[in-house]
Each structure stands twice: as C-alpha cells, then as structure tokens.
Amino acid sequence: MTNKHYAIIGGGINGLAVARQLLLDFPDANVTVFEKETEVAMHQSSHNSGVVHAGLYYEPGGLKARLCRRGAELVKQYCTENNIPYDECGKVVVALSKEEEGRLDAIYQKSIANKVPDVSILTGSEIQEVEPNCIGTKALYSPRTAIVSYGEIARHIAQEIKQKNGTLVLGRKVVNLTEQYNKITVHFEGGDHYSQTFNYVVTCAGLQSDRLAANSGDIETPKIVPFFGQYYVIDEQFKSHVKGLIYPVPDPKYPFLGVHFTKRIDGQMTIGPNAFISFGRENYEGNKFNISDIYDFLTYKGFWKFSSKNMSAAIRELRTVLSQTNFVSEAAKYVPSLADVSVEPATRGIRAQAMESDGSLVDDFVIRKQGNITHIRNAPSPGATSSLAIAEYIVREIMTHH
Ligand SMILES: Cc1cc2nc3c(=O)[nH]c(=O)nc-3n(C[C@H](O)[C@H](O)[C@H](O)COP(=O)(O)OP(=O)(O)OC[C@H]3O[C@@H](n4cnc5c(N)ncnc54)[C@H](O)[C@@H]3O)c2cc1C
Known part of the structure; x- marks a missing residue:
C-alpha cells in the first residue's frame, strides 16, 4: 500500500487521524484530506465535553471498549510529545439511590473487564475526599480520566499532515464517490470532480456519514x-x-x-x-x-x-x-x-x-468496507478519545483485509 493514492473525506479528528496514520505507516503514500468547511474540526471534534474517557462503560470485547482504552493511551502520549495541555483531573460517577448503586456496580464490573487502570468504589463519605462538595450514596472513581481540547489536537494533527507532505483540500463538499476498475473518483457539490483518482478512500463525515455512504453505493441504514x-x-x-x-x-x-x-x-x-x-x-x-x-x-x-x-x-x-x-x-x-x-x-x-x-440506537462503533472505500458509519462518544486507535484499526486491519 506504500505508493498508493488515498483520499480521506472529512477533516474532523477521525479523518485527520486516519490521514496521519497512513503517512506514518506509508511515508511515500499520496494522502489527500477533503473537508467541506474552510477550517478543520468545525463540527463534533470541537463541540464536545473534551473528556479522555478511560473506558468505564463499554461492552467488554466491543470495538468501543478496545479502541477507547488504546485511544486514551495514544491521546495522552500525543499530548505529552507535542506539548498539548492534558489534565488528568479524574472522574466520579455518582449513585443517588439503591437502584442506581446496582447499575453502578455493573459499570464497575465492566471497567474491570476493560482493564481501566486504578478504578475503585467509594462509599458516600469517601466521595467527599475526592469531590468535597459532592453528595451521593456510592461512587465509581476513575482517577485516570482526563480532559483535553480535541479541537486543538485535531488542528495539530492537520499541521503534522502538511509537514508529512499530505494535502488538505478545504472548502470542498464531496457529494459522492464512484469506483471503477479499482480507481475511485471524488465528486464535488457543483458537478465537478477532483483531478486525481484514488486507490483507497476512507469517509469520516460525522453528521453527514450516512448520506455520503449511501450516495456512494453503501447500504442506507443505519441513518444518522x-x-x-x-x-x-x-x-x-x-x-x-x-x-x-x-x-x-x-x-x-x-x-x-x-x-x-x-x-x-x-x-x-x-x-x-x-x-x-x-x-x-x-x-x-x-x-x-x-x-x-x-x-x-x-x-x-x-x-x-x-x-x-x-x-x-x-x-x-x-x-x-x-x-x-x-x-x-x-x-x-x-x-x-x-x-x-x-x-x-x-x-x-x-x-x-x-x-x-x-x-435502536447503534451502540458500538460501525466501520464498513465496500470495495476499496471504508466508511465510518457510527463514531459517537468516545469517538474523540478513540480517534488515534480508530485510525490504527482502519489502516492496519480494515483496509488491509481483502
Ligand atoms: C455533545 C458531545 C459531547 C461529546 N463528548 C465527548 C467526550 O467527552 N469524549 C469523547 O471521546 N468524545 C466525545 N464526543 C464524541 C466526539 O466528539 C466524536 O466522536 C468525534 O469528534 C467524531 O469525530 P469525526 O471526525 O468522526 O466527526 P466530526 O468531528 O463531526 O468531523 C466530520 C467532518 O467531516 C466533514 N464533512 C462532512 N460531510 C462532508 C462532505 N460531504 N464533504 C467533505 N467534508 C465533509 C465535516 O465538515 C466535519 O469536519 C462528544 C460528541 C458530542 C456531540
């Protein structure tokens, strides 16, 4: 896959992370990111809670559980190596009743199964040792949960892509992709298309992901x-x-x-x-x-x-x-x-x-390959925490799988 041409549709944190991963794994590859806004990360990636989730809630064995744990490690490493603020401020999940305590215990069991580091259960009085003004009957404490600015991380990754000779095409909305004889054409709103064709495309279009996928020949559902x-x-x-x-x-x-x-x-x-x-x-x-x-x-x-x-x-x-x-x-x-x-x-x-x-709301991440086009069809929270791991997963597992 070294000298191939790759297009990524969507310049949010996931699209940018995929482009970066391709350039890391295949330094000679030709990588182009298409983004409809005039700047990167204008949607979900800069309108979120900014939490680096530790992996407490997710179904063990699922993609969310796996990619969130790996992604949290990678986000921490990325921030440390690039001097991006990262604050391990910790998190408590607080129960207010016996009924909630039962549900909290189930989350605790999941966090253990997901190998979340240093989690513990706090009694009502112990909660105040962590959060002096917080009340509750019981809590789950995750001291490693952190906060960041995903917008800042995304902008940093965009710079890194340019330094690694990747191309960012901003202000161009992609309406669909067509694949013929293993060559993929990127069609823009307005009827024209990009001058170059691509061997592989990954769509990471967030709020528009179902439309772009369906317009490019993928299945209609799930819808956003x-x-x-x-x-x-x-x-x-x-x-x-x-x-x-x-x-x-x-x-x-x-x-x-x-x-x-x-x-x-x-x-x-x-x-x-x-x-x-x-x-x-x-x-x-x-x-x-x-x-x-x-x-x-x-x-x-x-x-x-x-x-x-x-x-x-x-x-x-x-x-x-x-x-x-x-x-x-x-x-x-x-x-x-x-x-x-x-x-x-x-x-x-x-x-x-x-x-x-x-x-039903789709709980796990959904990433589908159709020919040489890979679509992210569902990447809600903890999608930003997981972004660098989603990128590894797409580039090293999904795209190489025939
Ligand atoms: C309220 C809220 C709170 C959240 N809190 C957290 C949290 O604390 N921690 C966490 O890990 N996750 C959180 N998330 C989830 C996280 O923000 C997302 O999972 C992540 O940002 C998804 O990134 P993305 O790149 O897939 O999508 P986006 O950031 O939405 O990027 C998609 C990009 O594609 C572009 N695009 C779309 N269609 C086209 C097209 N046709 N042509 C060209 N470009 C196109 C868009 O302009 C956009 O830039 C939260 C989300 C929300 C909304």
Missing part, C-alpha cells in the same frame, strides 16, 4: 439522527466547588451519559450536555431549522419507533431544554451548593448518532 447537547458555563466564582468531572449513573435505556459537571482544559467549569433531537444536523444556534434534516428523521420509521420507546427519557431531557433552572437543578442533585449558581449558555454540540430502522 442528530441529538444536540447544550452546555452552560457556571459563574467563575463557584467553579472551585467541583474539582474534576462529576457524572450521574447513566440511564441504561438512553445511550447518553447524562448531564455532568465537566472541567474544561481552559479552566472553565461547565454543566451539560443534555440530549434532545436537533432540528438540523449542523444547527448550533438552536433557533434555526433545516428542512431537509428534519424531513430525513421525520420520514424515518426508526425515529418514530425510538420516540415511542423513549418518551419518559425525552420528557426528562425536554425539561432541561425548556428551562435553565431545571437544567441546573438536575446537576445540583450532586453538588447542592450550586443549586442557585448563575450560568451562561455555552457551546452546543450535535451528536452524529446512528439509528437502526427498528428504532
């Missing part, structure tokens, strides 16, 4: 259904009430981790994200509607099946969407001293979550 997550920054004077990361025990029926306290690498303390259907895949302001994105999920039978099964969770999340007070009081269950804290809306993130036509 966008769920936004709003963050709030808490008043600067109160940020010392939380030392690191405080998470609830996730609702097993809902794939998102729940509103949590997240320390940011820039020193801010945020609360969020909630999870609710987004009226646009790239609609960060929240007051705009994208008709074709709305049409896509409203006409997808999977969405209606999902909605009917998840009404109670959706109503709980909607309460936090409609009222800032409800949002803060969800989080203050864990840190009562912050019950009246003032907050400012911060960024909003939109998750590219794949959904099957039976309404």
